[in-house]
Amino acid sequence: MRGTSGVLIMKTMQLRLTVNGETRQWTIAPGDLLLDVLRREGCYGVKRGCEKGECGACTVLLDGKPINSCLMFAAQAEGCDILTIEGLAVGDVLDPLQEAFLDHGAVQCGYCTPGMILNAKALLARNPHPSEAEVRETMAGNYCRCTGYLKPVEAVLAAAGRAPAPARSGRKAVKR
Amino acid sequence: MSGDRAVVGQNLRKVDGVKLVTGRPAFTDDIHLPGMLIGKILPSPHAHARIKRIDTGKARALPGVHAVLTYKDVPRVPHTTAGQAWPEPSPYDTYLLDNKVRFVGDRVAAVAAETRAIAEKALRLIEVEYEVLPAVLEIEQAMASGVAVIHDEPDSTKIFDREHNIAGYILREIGNVEEGFRASDLIFEREFRTGRQQHCPLEPHVAIAWLDADQRLVIRTSTQVPYHARRQVAMILQIPVSRVHVIKPRIGGGFGGKQEMLLEDITGALALATKRPVKIEFTREEEFYMARSRHPQILRMKMGVKRDGTIVASQLTVLATTGAYGSHSTTVQGNTGSKVLPLYRAEHMRFECHVVYTNTPVAGAFRGYGCPQGFFAQETLVDEIAEELGRDPVEFRRQNMIRLGDIDKLSAQLGEGKEGLPRHIRSCGLPECLDRAAAAVDWDGKRNAAGGPAHLKRGVGMAATMQGSGIAGVDWASAFLKMNEDGSFFLQVGAADVGAGADTVLAQIAAETLGVSLDKVVITSGDTDITPFDVGAYASSTTIISGGAVRKAAEKVRAHVLDMAAKMLDAPVDKLECGDNQVYTICECRKAVSMAELAMHAMYKEKTQIMDGASHFNTDSPPPFCVTFAEVEVDTETGKVRVLHLVTAVDPGTAINPMQAEGQVEGAVAQGLGYALIEELLLDGQGRPRNASFLDYKIFSAKDMPRLTTILVETDEPLGPFGAKSISEVPINGPAPAIANAIYHAVGIRLRKLPIRPEDVLRELREKLPTL
Numbered sequence: 001m002r003g004t005s006g007v008l009i010m011k012t013m014q015l016r017l018t019v020n021g022e023t024r025q026w027t028i029a030p031g032d033l034l035l036d037v038l039r040r041e042g043c044y045g046v047k048r049g050c051e052k053g054e055c056g057a058c059t060v061l062l063d064g065k066p067i068n069s070c071l072m073f074a075a076q077a078e079g080c081d082i083l084t085i086e087g088l089a090v091g092d093v094l095d096p097l098q099e100a101f102l103d104h105g106a107v108q109c110g111y112c113t114p115g116m117i118l119n120a121k122a123l124l125a126r127n128p129h130p131s132e133a134e135v136r137e138t139m140a141g142n143y144c145r146c147t148g149y150l151k152p153v154e155a156v157l158a159a160a161g162r163a164p165a166p167a168r169s170g171r172k173a174v175k176r
Numbered sequence: 177m178s179g180d181r182a183v184v185g186q187n188l189r190k191v192d193g194v195k196l197v198t199g200r201p202a203f204t205d206d207i208h209l210p211g212m213l214i215g216k217i218l219p220s221p222h223a224h225a226r227i228k229r230i231d232t233g234k235a236r237a238l239p240g241v242h243a244v245l246t247y248k249d250v251p252r253v254p255h256t257t258a259g260q261a262w263p264e265p266s267p268y269d270t271y272l273l274d275n276k277v278r279f280v281g282d283r284v285a286a287v288a289a290e291t292r293a294i295a296e297k298a299l300r301l302i303e304v305e306y307e308v309l310p311a312v313l314e315i316e317q318a319m320a321s322g323v324a325v326i327h328d329e330p331d332s333t334k335i336f337d338r339e340h341n342i343a344g345y346i347l348r349e350i351g352n353v354e355e356g357f358r359a360s361d362l363i364f365e366r367e368f369r370t371g372r373q374q375h376c377p378l379e380p381h382v383a384i385a386w387l388d389a390d391q392r393l394v395i396r397t398s399t400q401v402p403y404h405a406r407r408q409v410a411m412i413l414q415i416p417v418s419r420v421h422v423i424k425p426r427i428g429g430g431f432g433g434k435q436e437m438l439l440e441d442i443t444g445a446l447a448l449a450t451k452r453p454v455k456i457e458f459t460r461e462e463e464f465y466m467a468r469s470r471h472p473q474i475l476r477m478k479m480g481v482k483r484d485g486t487i488v489a490s491q492l493t494v495l496a497t498t499g500a501y502g503s504h505s506t507t508v509q510g511n512t513g514s515k516v517l518p519l520y521r522a523e524h525m526r527f528e529c530h531v532v533y534t535n536t537p538v539a540g541a542f543r544g545y546g547c548p549q550g551f552f553a554q555e556t557l558v559d560e561i562a563e564e565l566g567r568d569p570v571e572f573r574r575q576n577m578i579r580l581g582d583i584d585k586l587s588a589q590l591g592e593g594k595e596g597l598p599r600h601i602r603s604c605g606l607p608e609c610l611d612r613a614a615a616a617v618d619w620d621g622k623r624n625a626a627g628g629p630a631h632l633k634r635g636v637g638m639a640a641t642m643q644g645s646g647i648a649g650v651d652w653a654s655a656f657l658k659m660n661e662d663g664s665f666f667l668q669v670g671a672a673d674v675g676a677g678a679d680t681v682l683a684q685i686a687a688e689t690l691g692v693s694l695d696k697v698v699i700t701s702g703d704t705d706i707t708p709f710d711v712g713a714y715a716s717s718t719t720i721i722s723g724g725a726v727r728k729a730a731e732k733v734r735a736h737v738l739d740m741a742a743k744m745l746d747a748p749v750d751k752l753e754c755g756d757n758q759v760y761t762i763c764e765c766r767k768a769v770s771m772a773e774l775a776m777h778a779m780y781k782e783k784t785q786i787m788d789g790a791s792h793f794n795t796d797s798p799p800p801f802c803v804t805f806a807e808v809e810v811d812t813e814t815g816k817v818r819v820l821h822l823v824t825a826v827d828p829g830t831a832i833n834p835m836q837a838e839g840q841v842e843g844a845v846a847q848g849l850g851y852a853l854i855e856e857l858l859l860d861g862q863g864r865p866r867n868a869s870f871l872d873y874k875i876f877s878a879k880d881m882p883r884l885t886t887i888l889v890e891t892d893e894p895l896g897p898f899g900a901k902s903i904s905e906v907p908i909n910g911p912a913p914a915i916a917n918a919i920y921h922a923v924g925i926r927l928r929k930l931p932i933r934p935e936d937v938l939r940e941l942r943e944k945l946p947t948l
Binding site: 042044046054057089098101103104110111113137140150 | 193
C-alpha cells in the first residue's frame with residue numbers, strides 16, 4: 001500500500017506465541033511468512049530451501065505437529081506453541097535424535113538436518129517405535145541431497161531404540 | 177588400513193556436527209547486518225536477444241530502491257565464472273552485465289532495495305526493449321552454418337570457433353584406432369544421449385557483500401572456491417585482491433554447482449554502488465535455471481574386440497553443450513575421455529569432442545565432472561559386447577580393466593585444458609571391489625535366475641568406473657598450524673568444506689600426525705583473510721591435496737614439538753614419540769611431558785610460538801575405483817523401473833573417516849540414481865524452463881530410495897596422506913549404466929538415453945515385442 005507521500009506503508013500487527021518454551025510478542029506484517037519471521041527473530045535453524053512446501057528444510061513443530069513454515073503466514077501462528085531446532089536440546093544436553101544423527105554420520109552439509117530431526121521428533125512422539133518403512137514414509141517430506149537418506153534413517157531408528165543396521169565398516173562412531 | 181592409528185581411520189563425529197544438529201547460525205544467510213539491502217537479478221525472458229534500450233528511471237525512483245545496475249553502469253571485463261586455477265582453461269566469454277542476453281535467465285539488470293518486495297517491484301519497473309534474435313536451442317544445430325552466432329562480441333577470448341558456436345574442441349589419440357579397428361574381430365558402435373541434471377543443493381546460492389570499517393569488500397558466500405572467487409571478483413570489479421575478503425561459512429551442499437563465481441561479483445557491485453550490505457539469494461526456481469547444470473551430451477562410442485575378449489580399440493566421439501557460456505566447457509568434456517576410456521587397456525584410443533554453445537542454461541562443474549556421461553556410454557556398450565561374446569560382464573571387465581602398475585597414457589595427453597601428466601596406478605582395489613560387490617548382490621545366483629510375476633521382470637546389471645584425486649600438476653593447497661597454551665592446535669586451511677566433511681578429515685590428519693586427540697585440533701577453513709591458499713573443493717582433491725598439505729604442516733610442527741620436548745626431557749629427538757596428547761620417550765627412562773606443559777614452556781619460557789605451514793601438490797591423480805551393481809524390477813505394463821538394490825564397492829585408498837566415506841558414497845549414489853531415472857531440467861520451444869521446481873523436477877526422497885549396500889575396499893595409495901585417495905565423485909558414475917544393464921538383463925532392451933523414463937522403456941518393449 002502506498003501513502004500520499006509515495007512511501008510504502010506496511011500495516012503491522014502484533015503476534016503472540018510461544019517459541020521454544022518462551023512467550024514472544026512480535027510486530028509483523030500480515031503477509032509475513034512464518035519462516036521469515038522466525039529467521040528474522042533469530043531462529044536461523046529454520047532453513048529456506050524452496051518456499052513452496054516441497055523440500056521440508058523449514059520444518060518446525062507447531063503444537064507438536066510438523067509443518068512447513070514457508071507455507072504458513074506468521075499471523076496464523078497466533079497463540080501457538082512452536083518448537084524450532086534451537087529449542088530441542090535441553091541446555092547442553094542434546095536430544096537423543098541429535099546424538100544419533102552425529103553418531104551415525106547422518107549429517108553432511110546440515111542444511112536439511114533441522115527439518116529432518118524435528119519431523120522425526122514428531123514421529124517418535126506419536127509412534128515411539130516406528131518401522132524403517134514408517135520412518136521413510138515420514139521423512140519423504142524432507143529432501144536431502146547429501147546423504148542418500150540411509151544414515152538419517154538409521155539415526156532415527158537408533159534414537160527410537162530400534163537396533164540399527166550394523167555399521168558396515170564395523171567401526172562404531174565415537175565421540176570426539 | 178587403520179592399523180594402530182588413533183584418529184585416522186576412525187569413525188569420529190564431524191567436528192562441525194554439534195552446531196549443525198542444534199541449528200546454530202552457521203550458514204551464509206544466518207546473519208543479519210544492520211541496513212542490509214536485498215538484491216535481485218532481472219532474468220532475461222528471451223533465449224537470445226540484444227538489449228536495444230533499457231530504462232531504469234522508474235525503478236530507481238521507487239522509494240526504497242538504492243541501486244539499479246545495467247551494463248552501462250559496470251566495468252566490461254570478459255571472464256569465466258568457472259572457479260578454476262589461474263589461468264582458467266574456460267573461455268573468457270562472460271560479463272558482469274552485458275547488452276546481450278544468451279539464455280532465458282541471463283542477467284539483464286540488478287537492483288538493491290530495502291526489502292525483497294520492493295526489489296521485486298523494481299525489477300518489474302525496468303523497461304527493456306529487446307531485439308529478439310534467433311535462438312540456438314538444439315545441440316545438433318549449433319555448429320550448422322547460417323545459425324545465429326551466440327558469442328559475436330569482439331572482446332571474449334579463448335573461444336575455439338565463435339562463428340560455429342564451438343566453445344572448445346578436443347582431439348586426442350593413443351596408438352592408431354583405425355588400425356585397431358582393422359585388427360579387431362568385432363566392432364560395436366552405439367549412440368548415447370544424456371540429460372541436463374541440476375545440482376539441487378538444499379541451500380540455493382546466496383552471497384552477502386559489504387564494506388568493512390576499512391572499506392574493504394567483504395563477501396560472505398556459499399562457494400566451493402573462496403580463493404578463486406576472490407581473484408575473479410577483484411578482476412571483474414577492478415579492485416586489488418587485497419581489497420577483497422571472501423568468507424566461506426558452512427555451505428548447504430555444492431556438488432560442483434558452487435565451483436562458480438556466480439553471485440559474488442554482482443552482489444559486490446551492488447554493495448560498492450550502495451555502500452550498504454547487500455544480499456542476493458537465489459529462489460529455488462532461479463537456482464534451477466540461473467545457476468548451473470550438468471552438460472548434456474550426445475556420445476558415439478565405438479569399440480573393437482578380438483574373439484578372445486581383448487578390447488583392441490576404443491573410440492569416443494562427443495557432442496556436448498555448455499549452454500550460453502563456456503564455464504568448465506573443455507575441462508568437463510576432457511574428463512569424459514581421459515577418466516573413462518583408460519579403464520580398459522585398449523592399445524588404441526581416440527577421443528574427440530566438440531563443446532558447443534546453445535541458448536540454454538549454463539552447464540558447469542557437477543560431481544563426476546563429465547564421467548557420468550562417458551561411463552554411461554562405455555559401460556552400457558561393454559555390457560553389450562560381453563553379451564555378444566557370450567561372456568559374463570564381470571569376467572569380461574576383469575580381463576580388460578586397468579591394473580596395478582599400469583600407466584594411463586591418455587591422461588598424459590588430456591589434462592586440465594592442456595597436456596596432462598601420465599597416471600601411474602600405484603593402488604588398485606578393482607578386483608576386490610568386483611568380488612565383494614558381486615557377492616553382495618548375489619550376482620551368480622541372480623544372473624541365471626528367471627522368474628517373477630508375468631509383468632514384473634527382474635534383472636541385475638553392473639558397471640565399473642574410476643575418477644581422479646585432484647588435478648595433476650594443477651591443484652595445490654596449503655595449511656598452517658600453531659600451538660596454544662593448552663596443548664591444542666589451530667589448523668588453518670584454505671580448503672572449503674561444503675558439507676562433505678573436509679574439516680573433519682583434515683583435522684583427523686593433523687591430530688594423527690601430532691599425536692593428539694581430535695578435540696585438540698580447532699580448524700578454520702575457507703577464509704581468504706585468515707587461512708592460506710587452497711584451490712577449493714573440487715576434482716576430488718581435498719582429502720589428497722589439502723590433506724597432503726595438512727600432513728606436511730603437521731609433520732613440521734611435530735618436529736618443532738619434538739625439539740622442544742628434547743630440551744625439556746633431556747632426551748634425543750630420535751627417542752621421542754608423540755601420542756595421547758603428550759610427548760614421551762621410547763627408551764627405558766619412560767619420561768613424558770604433556771602437550772599442554774610443553775606449550776606453556778615454549779610460550780612463556782622459550783618465548784617461541786610453535787607454528788608452521790606447508791604447501792602441497794601432486795604430479796599425478798591417483799584414481800579411486802568403483803563398481804556398481806544394480807538389481808531392478810521392470811513393469812512391462814507401465815514401463816516403470818524400480819531399483820531394488822544398489823551395491824557400491826569403492827576403493828578410496830585409506831578411508832580417513834569410514835563413516836563419512838560411506839556417506840559420500842550413499843549421497844553420490846542417490847544423485848546417480850536420479851540422473852539415471854528421473855532428473856532432467858526440461859526446456860520449452862523458446863528455451864524457457866518447464867520444470868524449475870521440486871514439484872516438477874523430482875529428486876529421490878527417503879521413501880523412494882532402494883536398498884543401498886556400501887563396501888569400502890581400502891588400499892594404500894603412496895601419494896595420499898595416510899594412503900588416502902578420494903571418494904566423493906566416483907560413485908555417481910555407476911548407477912545409470914548398471915541400471916541400464918540390469919534392465920537389459922530383465923527384459924532384453926537397451927536404453928541409451930538418460931534419464932530412462934517409463935515411456936522410453938515401454939516404447940522399446942513394444943518395438944521388441946509388438947504383441948505387448
